[in-house]
Amino acid sequence: MITNRSANADILTVGMDVGGTSIRASVVDVDGQVLDTMQAPTPQSARSLEDALDRVVRELVSRHNVAAVGLAVAGFVTSDHGIVLFAPHLPWVNAPVGKDLSVRLGLPVVLEHDANAAAYAEYRFGAAAGGRNVVTVAIGTGIGGALLIGGELYRGSYGVAPEFGHVQVVPDGRPCACGKRGCWERYCSGTALVDTAIELLAEDPAASTVLAREVAVDPGGLTGRRIANAAYDGDPLALATMAEFTHWLAVGLAMVADAYDPDVVVIAGGVASSAPLFLDDAREQYATLLTGAKYRPLARIRAAQLGEAAGMVGAAALARSAVPGVISPARR
Ligand SMILES: [Zn+2]
Structure with a gap:
C-alpha cells in the first residue's frame, strides 16, 4: 500500500497521560517531538474527568491542527482501544471513554495502557529504536511490563499481559x-531497595551510618532514591543493597529473555535514572544466567530515554494509526 509520506509527516496528534493525580497532554509530531503541553488535576468523578479531558484537548486543538487523540491510561483497556475496563486510581469501570470522547471532540480517540504506550514510544523514538522484539521492564514502586513482538504491542488474550x-x-x-x-518486584523495585536496606541494617546497624541515622530519625522515610544517592556516595550498606537489587534484576531479565528471546530490553521507571549504579553489572550477570549463554546473541539492555513524556508520546504515536489514510510504521 502506498502512503503519502509528506501528508503523513504534517499530521499532528495529541497524546494524553491520564494518571491518578494529573492529566498531562502534549501535541506531538511525526518524529515524536513534543510541540506543546498542558496539565490539569485529575477530577474525582467519571463525568468531570471526561469534561476535563475534553477541555484540555479543545485548548490544544485551538492552537494546532490535530488529527487524532491517544490516551495513555493507568488501567486495563480493551483490545479495540475503546473501553477502560478498570483503572485502580481513576473513576472508570467498564467505561466507553474512547467512543464518548471521540463523539464529543469529533476526532478519532485511541486508548492504551500507559506502560504499553510508554514502551511503544521507546520503540519508535527512544532506547528500543531499531529493535523488533522488545521487552520493557518499568521499575518503580513495583514492576510494570510491556512486550512488542515484531514491532506490535502484545496485550495477551484479555489485555492484561504481561x-x-x-x-x-x-x-x-x-x-x-x-x-x-x-x-520478582518484591526483590527488584524501589520498594524492594528499602526492604533490603532495612534487612541489612537489622543484621548490622553499624554498616551504614548515613542510612541508619535516616531510619532512626524517620523509620518510614527511607526511599529507593535516598539509597541510590547513598550508593553514589560510596556508602557500603547502600552499595550492598544495590548489589542485591542488581542480582535479582539479572535473574528476572534472564527469565524474561528465556521466555521471549528479545533483541532489546528497556529498563524504564523511576529506578532507570539510577542505571549507572547497576546496569553494567546487571548485563554481565544476565549474560551468565541466560540459558545457552555464550552460544546465543545477547539482547541489548538499555535504560529508557524518554522519561516521563514517554506515555504521552507513545499514545500520540499510536493515535496516528487511527487517522484515515495513515499506515502505522509497524504495519508497513
Ligand atoms: Zn506479587
Missing part, C-alpha cells in the same frame, strides 16, 4: 500485595 513483576523468583519469599510470596 505481569513480569509477579513471577515468583524466591519460593516462600517476601509477601506481595498480589497475595503471593517471593514475586
